[in-house]
Amino acid sequence: MAVQTQFATDASPSPWSAVARAVAMLTVAVSVLLTAFAWPSVRSSVHDVPIAVAGPAPAVRQISAALDERLPDAFEITEVADTTTAEQLIRDREVYGAIDVSSGAPQVILASAGSVAVAQTLNSIATALSQPQSRGASTAAPVRDLVPLPVDDPRGAGLAAAALPLVMGGLLAAFLLTRLVLGTTRRAIGALAFAVTGGLAVSAILQFWLGSLTGSYWANTGAVALSVAAISLSILGLESLLGYTGLGLGAATMMLIGNPLSGSATASEMLPGWSGMLGQLLPPGASGRLLRSTAFFDGHGATHSVIVLATWLLLGVLLCLASGLRRRGPSADLVIRAARATV
Structure with missing residues (x-):
């Protein structure tokens, strides 16, 4: 026991260069971890998200131009002729949602089960596509969740x-x-x-x-x-x-x-x-x-x-x-x- 105590007492501490190396390695490690996990979240934005726009060609072009003006490069738009085709694209996971103008007034179709974040973006578009009413007020375009999340976990x-x-x-x-x-x-x-x-x-x-x-x-x-x-x-x-x-x-x-x-x-x-x-x-x-x-x-x-x-x-x-x-x-x-x- 005395020998072990004497050995521990005589052991010289590490040089300060070793401490500096350890600190440098820890700094690099925490920087890499922070970059790996924080960079994708901080820099996330809506860009090239595939959606569909359904309806007559003139109305589709008008909606597409409005989207590009409001959110440049945010969406990759697929133009379709009717609501059924747009819904099938959503169910096949070809697009995240659709703006349907086939009946005249715009309607937003989304699939919150595919992405809650994209669904929130499409909800904001529904507000932007508000329709003026007779008394000067406006109402947001109706929103329909084609593929919703479960009732027990509506936020996913x-x-x-x-x-x-x-x-x-x-x-x-x-x-x-x-x-x-x-x-x-x-x-x-x-x-x-x-x-x-x-x-x-x-x-x-x-x-x-x-x-x-x-x-x-x-x-x-x-x-x-x-x-x-x-x-x-x-x-x-x-x-x-x-x-x-x-x-x-x-x-x-x-x-x-x-x-x-x-x-x-x-x-x-x-x-x-x-x-x-x-x-x-x-x-x-x-x-x-x-x-x-x-x-x-x-x-x-x-x-x-x-x-x-x-x-x-x-x-x-x-x-x-x-x-x-x-x-x-x-x-x-x-x-x-x-x-x-x-x-």
Whole structure:
């Protein structure tokens, strides 16, 4: 005991240069975190949001010109002839809403289940399209919510809040499996099993308890399971091939890039510049859009998200296979090089 005490007493403190390096690294880390999470929110705005304008060509052109004058570059307008076509575009998730002038007076059709933020913007447009009355007052254009959010969660808070737990669940699965389970195959099977059980649990909580989801429970479960599997397996694959570097790379990609750029709280089109498009190519963004499609739009608009998530899942499986082949001998060099090139 005396020897240990003497050793602790004689140990010299770290040089001030080490303290300066630690402070610098912490400053850079907190700056990166703040930039990753705050920049998309602060710089979000309405730009190139797809909507439809329905009605006779002269009226459609008039409305389009008025929108462009009031909110330049805010909308990407699709001109259609009638209300039915506009509603079908909304249900197919081709547009977020529509302004219908086919009956003369303008009417705003929106889908709050697609994006609450865009729905609020369209509501403000309804106020701008006010009609003068006989006594000099004016009334806003009528608004119809074609695909509303559930009554138990009219603001979509549960679905927006679920984005981060889904990412964290995939990260936690990859981390725990690498620490507790030996064998790449067993880890991959464990990740797939957790994706299924996690999908069942998360969908049940969101749909039956919180009331944040509607639609088919099994379709919602499949969306959640595919999302968790894509995140966890891709990180497992990186870890199996690159070790701790791969684990850190996967976690940073999902948390610092994928989650802030997912657009789950607003819409991908509202994120600044190219960030919304990038976010939809990563699992967090694709999972949010897929779950909205299965819960509120009968699966319409889900194809792109399914392809993105399946690609990440397949990438993870290939990386795990490449890692297993590397351990078996030098004959797998070509496979390993191809997997690393993919990464």
